[in-house]
Amino acid sequence: MKTLFNNYLNTFNGLSREVWWLALITLINRAGTMVIPFLSLYLKEDLDFSISDVGWVMSAFGLGSVIGSWIGGQLTDKIGFYKVMVFSLLATGILFVALQFLTTFVSFCMGILLVMLVADMFRPAMFVALSAYSKLENKTRSVTLIRLAINLGFSAGPAIGGFIITTLSYSGLFWVDGITCILAALVLINVLNPKTTKLIDEIKAKNPKSAYHDKAFLIFLVSMMFFGVVFLQYFSTMPIYYKDVHQLTEIEIGVLLGMNGFLIFVFEMPVIKWLENTTFTKTGLMLFGGLLTGLSFLILNFTPWTGVLIFGMLLMTFGEMIAFPFSNAFAMDRAKKGNQGEYMALYTIAFSIAHIFGHNAGLQMTDKLGFKNTWYIITILAALCVFLLFILGKYLNRKKKLKEEEEKEILWI
Template structure:
């Protein structure tokens, strides 16, 4: 046990102080975003929208995220990551609070769309900041630390969110979301002042190539879209599956989601450090991670035992722990070819596109075809993503 603890602590060594501050800011911000996992339930139970309506709202969520990711990358290349992160955190906090006052279908669509444009400007800016604050050999673990912060916040957020819903209703979540975003912006202003923060990787390509003309990267982005299509179901259709088929309460759903965050907090960093020592490519790890996520959906159709919900969450979590850090590291390495904001924006946009189509498809599919058909399609999509990643490996070998 002592050696296990020592190895866990050792996996965090070598990361810069700025990366730790960025992780803390992310933790505070993410801990408050407890509305997102419950958004589909809120729109159905409190607002009274249909499954089809919720699918359209979640598409607005994805469309705003796509535009925000592109805009964030463009603004980062023009004004720098610090200003973009500060603007995004504070403004999205205000918008989260305002969202609770929207009650019509049309206004909610517009509100979610605008909120996500502002909120997702943060992502490419944060990735570029992470590149600047990390030594080249520490970038994958730096990404993992940020994900650890995200999931530590996410492990507490849904559990607390379930309690808040039970005691105060959904409205309380919007206040918590907004105030924590504003708090994160204040912390960013205090601890990551660009005049004091150390830049550890400031290399800039004098003849940058456009990310939009990088064929290799587009195959990678396409694979990430399919990965995201499967993964985001756990935050829209899967909670409804838990509720409708297994009759889980919001509190129990929150606990299942919290388990995901806790496992990532406890095991992802030492797992990534261990995997980095093995002689496998980052692409291989992303393939394995996507396979585990796809398998979690297949199991839903193979077993009716309630315990399969926990097993499915475990498989999804392990797949997420492996696929996200290494796919992010692939994007960060490739970004050195051109404008970093542009490359990291495309990586974020991949998941934004998933939000646009995945939630809408999932909601319409379970309404019209049922859960069994929907989970089979999601499994097939994961296989298509794996095939694209295998193509990526072939392109990489051919280019050597």
């Protein structure tokens, strides 16, 4: 057992001090966003919004995320990741506190759009910072550490949020969310100030390439949008399926969903460490992750046995823990060719768009077509993701061979 534990700890070796600080800041920030899981309940119970109104608020939430990610990327390229991150955290903290005072439908839609616009400016800037503070061989594991921080934050956040609602009411959530964002900003200012930290992989492209003209990256983005729509079903339609079709209790649903976070915490870093030392390409690994995630839906239609839910969750979890880190690493690698902020903004926007359409589409399909047909459609979307990643791999191989042939011709000359 001691050897296993030491081997697990060794998978974290080599990551820079700055990456660890980024992980802590992300943990504080994500644990603090405890308003989000309770937002629909707050709007329905405290503000008496209708279900339709709540749906529009969530659309405003997603739209703000898309706009914020784009602006964050543009600003990161112009003024640097540090200033964008500090501004985003400080301003988000203030806006979260102010959000509780908006009680009408229109004002809350505008408010949540502004909050998410400012909050998600942080994401592309953080990815650029992560790339700058990571050695080339550690970038995928650095992303994995940030994912562990996000998962821990999202696990702790709802539990703390439920306690705060019970003791302080919903208004307490807004105050705690705001304060934690400001605390994260103060930690960032103290530990990652450019005057006291050294960049490990500073990238300055002489002739930066626009992400919009990078064909490979655009294929990648479309595949990630499909993957996002598929993956997000586990947080909207799947819990309803567990309850309505398999009659699971809330506690059983919680345990099943909690298994996802636990498995990621235990296995993701060792799995990524091992895969990094293999000959598999990033596109091949993303393809495999998408395949596992798609299969997690398909197998649900083969048997009414409730135990299949565990196998489905296992497939999805390992698909997620392979696809996400290597897609992050792929995006950061492509970003070296041009405007890093723009590249990472488009990467985060791909998942923001999935948020806008994924939840609603899944719920509408289950209502109109039933769960069985919905799972077939979701599997087809996963297949499209896998197909695009296959095309991407072929395209990159062809480009690589052409480049090698050109270099040979130059050597002969």
